[in-house]
Amino acid sequence: VEASHHGSIMEFGLRRAHGPNGALYASRAAYIGGASASSNVEAGYVFGIPIRGTMAHSWIMSYPDELAAFRAYAHLYPENCTLLVDTYNTLESGIPNAIIVLKELKAAGRKGFGIRLDSGDLDFLSKKARKMLDQSGVSEASITVSNELDEYIIDHLVHENVPIDKWGVGTRMVTGGDDAALSGVYKLAxxxxxxxxxxxxxxxxxxxxxxxxxxxxxxxxxxxxxxxxxxxxxxxxxxxxxxxxxxxxxxxxxxxxxxxxxxxxxxxxxxxxxxxxxxxxxxxxxxxxxxxxxxxxxxxxxxxxxxxxxxxxxxxxxxxxxxxxxxxxxxxxxxxxxxx
Amino acid sequence: VEASHHGSIMEFGLRRAHGPNGALYASRAAYIGGASASSNVEAGYVFGIPIRGTMAHSWIMSYPDELAAFRAYAHLYPENCTLLVDTYNTLESGIPNAIIVLKELKAAGRKGFGIRLDSGDLDFLSKKARKMLDQSGVSEASITVSNELDEYIIDHLVHENVPIDKWGVGTRMVTGGDDAALSGVYKLAxxxxxxxxxxxxxxxxxxxxxxxxxxxxxxxxxxxxxxxxxxxxxxxxxxxxxxxxxxxxxxxxxxxxxxxxxxxxxxxxxxxxxxxxxxxxxxxxxxxxxxxxxxxxxxxxxxxxxxxxxxxxxxxxxxxxxxxxxxxxxxxxxxxxxxx
Incomplete structure (x- = not known):
């Protein structure tokens, strides 16, 4: 949260957390620590934490082509629709196909749409993506990034003035990454x-x-x-x-x-x-x-x-x-x- | 388990695991991986894993002196009694006091007794302790060690031919330490x-x-x-x-x-x-x-x-x-x- 200069951090860690209970309390801790939302639906149910998420690569791969997958998703989730653009080729296929669907959403009066980058050089790709979105008349589309993010990576990206609106942070937030335990002890006082x-x-x-x-x-x-x-x-x-x-x-x-x-x-x-x-x-x-x-x-x-x-x-x-x-x-x- | 040359590894990680569920499944995984026992009583109840444990420093500090604390513990747990010797001064107080109580246990025909070292240089102290125990007529007393152990520390100690019988491994086994997540993903095949x-x-x-x-x-x-x-x-x-x-x-x-x-x-x-x-x-x-x-x-x-x-x-x-x-x-x- 600090590293992103109080940007929008979404906790995406469920699948890598240590068990369902570890995941639930990691979602709670992330929210208290300043995350704006979680992808853990149970955390929404139990603690009332706002729930956010995007599609999986398998969603896109289950369709004959990427554009059809985007359209089907936008049909189901027309509000806050975030399209994952890195399944095949981010710049040549993912973003161009997403722009087609985002323009359709815009024409239909939908809000909160955007894209998500989940691989590659996030500095380079987010700047390219921003330009492509702006030049296509969907400058309101947000850019979300994910992929093993932590405070160090976010800090570096922010210093490069990346046009990133939302950060999906998973594994390293919910497990502690290379620092997985707090060495606290209780002693008789x-x-x-x-x-x-x-x-x-x-x-x-x-x-x-x-x-x-x-x-x-x-x-x-x-x-x-x-x-x-x-x-x-x-x-x-x-x-x-x-x-x-x-x-x-x-x-x-x-x-x-x-x-x-x-x-x-x-x-x-x-x-x-x-x-x-x-x-x-x-x-x-x-x-x-x-x-x-x-x-x-x-x-x-x-x-x-x-x-x-x-x-x-x-x-x-x-x-x-x-x-x-x-x-x-x-x-x-x-x-x-x-x-x- | 490999690093200890198939010695006796006890999983001691409950307090640092990621939630009760994370702890329970860490105990199960540790047992499958070759640990001989766990300090997690629920893992014994749910999975039938053998349960082992020793006293806490707070047990000893709650008594007016160390010897009284050891005696009270040995009275409650006369079989497999393991005394924690590093609360005050391992060589000058902990081991000498433990030897008094271990000799009493031996005289009473009790089995499986020993000491536990939880701080200091485990190479130096285990060798000193072995000598002191042997010279006092309790050569059957086992030496257990703990204190942020992992495979690297155990490997080094084993190469130094330490006379250590049992290893209590906690935090770094149940959390993964500096490698807290398995980066596996599922992909549509x-x-x-x-x-x-x-x-x-x-x-x-x-x-x-x-x-x-x-x-x-x-x-x-x-x-x-x-x-x-x-x-x-x-x-x-x-x-x-x-x-x-x-x-x-x-x-x-x-x-x-x-x-x-x-x-x-x-x-x-x-x-x-x-x-x-x-x-x-x-x-x-x-x-x-x-x-x-x-x-x-x-x-x-x-x-x-x-x-x-x-x-x-x-x-x-x-x-x-x-x-x-x-x-x-x-x-x-x-x-x-x-x-x-």
Whole structure:
């Protein structure tokens, strides 16, 4: 979504997802992340996600010729009709045949029609296709592309100023491609002892893998433009004092989560949000369930508050997540008590 | 399984799989592929796959000390008790504490006990651990390892002659790691016209992406040692003639699926199997469903029939899958008819 400069991303991943359940939740995640539609009809049924799709190559191959296949499809789906032009020869057969049918649709007053490119050099072909469509009087026809797209390919194409209107993204979005798992773990942060919650943590020789002990929350600090400056992980027991400091716009001390001498003082900030809010207490839901389009909006505004340098695909600027002085103190105490 | 030299592979991937359904079928696939067990209890319930597991770090952290945690676990699971030794300090605390409890289990006549290493240098630590266990009179204790294992890591460790008995493989097996999707597609191979099936194919400028037309089958040829020599994709209409040729041990002509002049004649072979067998006809199942352990055996013997050079992780020898003369002929005809 970012790479396409908030263009129209359609999630096309069902056939390559890890099982029907993996596909369904990938469609949901894609929609929350900013995709405008999915080709997964069940995701439309279960979550109300808008459904979009185009024809398969087998549709075209099942007809004696490409033009007949396009006409039959346009007859069945006259609105938002997208014709797949790369079954035989994109420039010599697919686009010319599509133009014939798109002109017929236009004459009949139909809207939302276009073509889809699914192979070849999408930079070269989309520019050629745009020219051919414009010169044939169907300049309103949209160009959709697909074919193993990911954020890197989209980013490169956008930099080449391609006239692409819609992006069908499948496999690499729904499976994670070369990064198919989030290496998150849960670790015990506190344990109950005589009715009290005592902080605990995982110790290891690898400082990166040490967990932060205790019952925690996180505050996100913003500047006057609404840009996120840094996050501070703190103990719930510090919440009131921290809240007052924030209200008074006092300077706040941030510590690096592992490196002892790395710290900074945040002096200028306009606002801070507490990120973790209770959603359930004693088995009772405290907030209404948010509809999916609200989650999508929330995701969009969260991402917008991140500086663009943190969203760069190559060597992004690392957004700082620090720990509070109290959290650092109990972490050091626990390490000391276990290792000395 | 291959990399461990047919050691004991346990599938530990549930928490990182793509949804419960993805996890369940990953467990099934892992078992068919030669894993001996799964940590996914539902896979045991649904498919009868043997279930194995060990404790979590949080189990140990929930006790005042490591030894108490080990004792409590051994009390609950005295058989096949595997103690996780890397929560605090593997060599100075984890293994010494485990040895105390393993000796107690041994004295009580329990079997199948051992330790699990989940972090650090598994080569160094497994050798140290083996020595410590042997010198403490629990040489029967097994060593299990885990921690983002894949075939490359296992292969390297096995080459270092590590004393590892069991491998817990999770994320990278159930998600595919950096190769999370199989880029298979279905293409129309034939269409019905007046009750007849006519061969058809996908044409494209990319020869690798051209499909093979028609109703096909595949024969696999073996030498006298049962090693697979090559596969031949042929048209169902050639089946009888090919069967006779094979029976008479006639030489068979193999064509490269894309490159025109690349061909070879297979003169010496002992046996050939037809790989595709009908399993359903007119909605009726023709064969009994095979139980999972039979599928596992079939997979094992199929892999065994492949030369080890084809199973090498780095630059494997490419096993040849060729097409028959008749298939090549109709493929060329179809390409000609579409492009001239």
């Amino acid at each position: 506190a344990k109950q002892s005589n009715g009290e919650l005592l902080a605990t943590m995982k110790l290891t020789n690898n400082p990166e893998k040490m967990s932060n002990p205790g019952i925690k929350n996180t505050a996100r600090f913003y500047d006057k433009y609404g840009q996120a400056l840094a996050d501070l992980v703190f103990l719930e027991s510090e919440k009131e004092a921290l809240g007052k400091s924030i209200q008074n716009h006092n300077p706040i001390l941030f510590h690096h989560p592992q490196i002892d001498y790395a710290q900074f003082i945040l002096k200028h900030y306009t606002q801070a949000d507490i990120l973790l809010q209770p959603v359930m207490q004693n088995g009772i839901r405290l907030q209404e369930k948010s509809p999916l389009h609200i989650l999508q909006k929330r995701c969009e505004s969260s991402l917008k508050s991140l500086d663009s340098t943190s969203k760069r695909l190559l060597n992004p600027h690392i957004y700082k997540v620090s720990i509070s002085s109290d959290l650092k103190a109990i972490k050091k105490d626990l390490i000391k008590s276990r290792t000395h | 034939a269409k019905q016209s007046n009750g007849e099936l006519l061969a058809t194919m996908k044409l494209t400028n990319n020869p690798e992406k051209m499909s093979n037309p028609g109703i096909k089958n595949t024969a696999r040829f073996y030498d006298k040692y049962g090693q697979a020599l090559a596969d031949l994709v042929f048209l169902e209409s050639e089946k009888e003639a090919l069967g006779k040729s094979i029976q008479n041990h006639n030489p068979i002509l193999f064509h490269h699926p894309q490159i025109d002049y690349a061909q070879f004649i297979l003169k010496h072979y002992t046996q050939a199997d037809i790989l595709l067998q009908p399993v359903m006809q007119n909605g009726i199942r023709l064969q009994e469903k095979s139980p999972l352990h039979i599928l596992q055996k079939r997979c094992e013997s199929s892999l065994k029939s492949l030369d080890s050079t084809s199973k090498r992780l780095l630059n494997p020898h490419i096993y040849k899958v060729s097409i028959s003369s008749d298939l090549k002929a109709i493929k060329k005809d179809l390409i000609k008819s579409r492009t001239h």
